[in-house]
Amino acid sequence: MLKNIPPEHPRYQSLLQRETLIEAVENGVAAPAGLVAQGRGEAMDYLFGEETLAFARAAIRAAALAMSLARHPVVSVNGNVAALCPSDLVALSKAGGGILEVNLFYRTPGREEKIESILKSFGASEVLGVGSDASASIPELLSERRRVSPRGILASDCVFVPLEDGDRTEALAALGKTVVTVDLNPLSRTARRAAITIVDNVIRALPLLCEELATVSALPENVRRAELQTYNNQEILAQALDYLTDRMARLARGFREG
């Protein structure tokens, strides 16, 4: 489709991301429901002006602090993030963000292996949660999603779950893990139940998170701990809503003035 759309089209970047994901569904890397999730993100990103805003930067900083302080951090990978930003996931893992573990909402034959091979093609040395490695289980609503790696999510103290659904986020938080997420909807259950919510497009947030992880890793541990304690996720979500409040009010004025 993008063959027909010129780069100056107002929605070009967004269309590019969309096409990447449609291809991933056709290749069995992402699930059809992942396209719906992508659409939800598109709409919210549009409302936020497709920019990484101050509340997202603050959450990225906190996420980097939490990951750097974790004893056993894990980066949970689903079909959508694997399709949209595989190289950033590998870079994050190498920067200390955690071991990579595939964890899918829809476990269909071959999907885990496809995601593993994508991550490996971008330089991942190990990918957990594939096939028989997902031999442990956590209490969760949907049986097919209970399966986790005993060396990964099960043993983790901090799990990064970008683009995750509410049930899974709640299940991980209930196990006492520090859940860090990327979610463009500040009202979602995922956004509200996570300890740290980066309200941003994952495509923009991951490179910034990698950078920040390198920055904070140079700080003494007690300094990192003290800074992380000042982080308030509900306040960050409220700031995201403040931004929408202001922007919608400004746009409404524009509509009325013509």
Next chain:
Amino acid sequence: MLKNIPPEHPRYQSLLQRETLIEAVENGVAAPAGLVAQGRGEAMDYLFGEETLAFARAAIRAAALAMSLARHPVVSVNGNVAALCPSDLVALSKAGGGILEVNLFYRTPGREEKIESILKSFGASEVLGVGSDASASIPELLSERRRVSPRGILASDCVFVPLEDGDRTEALAALGKTVVTVDLNPLSRTARRAAITIVDNVIRALPLLCEELATVSALPENVRRAELQTYNNQEILAQALDYLTDRMARLARGFREG
């Protein structure tokens, strides 16, 4: 998937609609990109509290007036609306909303015919725009979407294009047609370029539009014309933004109060 999800799940209705569309994509009725569009709608509907609000009711009234006053109204049908609300489309057509015409963003072999047969299974007597009937063309960005029926969209004075994209809406408006749309994003080009924008979920809006069409049809033509002249679409879009402004501000307060 819904087999595993109880009806009391917070997102049940939304999940049901999503599953309907995923099935439609698997059956070739809707396109994969239609799932992304569905997701955009889901996110906006969520922000609007999944209710038909006052600004949507006002636009539905205006849409009914415009359709009832049109010399040659047409209801344009794409894969998503055909999958989500086929019976409402047929009911709208029978209530005087216009002739049904299939018009697809992605014309793939067999899709038009599948949509035609769905509409006919719900009682449509005639469906334009299928195969060689789409023999006319209108000036538009994408060549495959230029094709329209000479007895339908080409000859129309009022076109109802629920869930339409910006390029097509602009093309139809540029031809001088009264474009009526359903779009949950009040900021989209479709919402802004249409003459009448119903900011609501199409599932809820169509039955209300059918009812309103029956109501206004009983009014004298000059009364309908006078009422329609008072309609201001930019003001309606501004009211939709007002609603978001107020709701986001209220939710931010709630987040801060815990």
